[in-house]
Amino acid sequence: MRRPLTIALAALACGLPWADALAAKKPPKKHPVKKKAAPKKKPKPPPPTTTAATTTAPPPQPVVVVTSKDFTGPVAHAGDYGNIQVAVTVQKTTTTVGTVATVARKITDVRTPEVPGDTARSVAISQRAIPTLVRLTLQAQSADLPYLVTGATYTSRAFVESLQGALKLAQQA
Numbered sequence: 001m002r003r004p005l006t007i008a009l010a011a012l013a014c015g016l017p018w019a020d021a022l023a024a025k026k027p028p029k030k031h032p033v034k035k036k037a038a039p040k041k042k043p044k045p046p047p048p049t050t051t052a053a054t055t056t057a058p059p060p061q062p063v064v065v066v067t068s069k070d071f072t073g074p075v076a077h078a079g080d081y082g083n084i085q086v087a088v089t090v091q092k093t094t095t096t097v098g099t100v101a102t103v104a105r106k107i108t109d110v111r112t113p114e115v116p117g118d119t120a121r122s123v124a125i126s127q128r129a130i131p132t133l134v135r136l137t138l139q140a141q142s143a144d145l146p147y148l149v150t151g152a153t154y155t156s157r158a159f160v161e162s163l164q165g166a167l168k169l170a171q172q173a
Contacts, residue, residue: 063096068108069173073166075114079154081125082116086162088137090170105170107141110134110163116155125152133159143167 072087089109095102112130116122129152136145143164148156 060098065094065096067092067094069170071166071169071173072113073162073164073169076158076161076165078116078122078158081122081154082118083114084112084116084126084155084158084162085114086159086166087111087113088163088166088170090167092173107138107167110137112159116158122155125155128152129155130159137163 068089068091070087070089073085075083075085078084087110088107089111091106091108093104093106095104112134115126115130117126129149132149133145133156136147137143140146143160145156145160148160
């Protein structure tokens with residue numbers, strides 16, 4: 001009984017690759033012949049009609065107004081080193097198109113009318129810290145400075161306090 005079963009399985013095993021090959025070989029598909037489309041005729045232009053001419057208004061031109069103003073913040077106390085006060089020049093650009101107005105503000109200058117200078121140490125700290133704080137303010141265009149000056153923490157915090165007051169006045173104007 002084993003022998004006929006073995007022969008049948010062997011014949012089946014030998015025949016499978018041929019059956020797979022025959023099944024995989026499909027007759028080539030016949031591609032349908034495409035018919036050429038009839039040439040399209042150009043449509044005739046519509047006959048001229050007489051209508052009242054309508055004119056459209058040109059789009060409104062933008063109106064740009066640029067003003068610059070100085071704003072001075074409150075005097076801020078920088079600990080034992082003295083007081084500091086910040087003044088800023090803000091350029092306000094108002095662009096009006098139709099009835100829509102857009103306002104943009106830019107800090108163009110930062111000054112310190114009053115700086116800590118009670119002692120030689122406070123003068124040295126101010127001379128080192130204030131130019132850095134001015135540069136940071138012009139880069140950030142706000143009172144959100146990325147960092148305070150190391151070794152001048154009180155001066156930096158007082159500078160930012162006075163700057164915030166000046167910018168608040170500029171925002172209200």
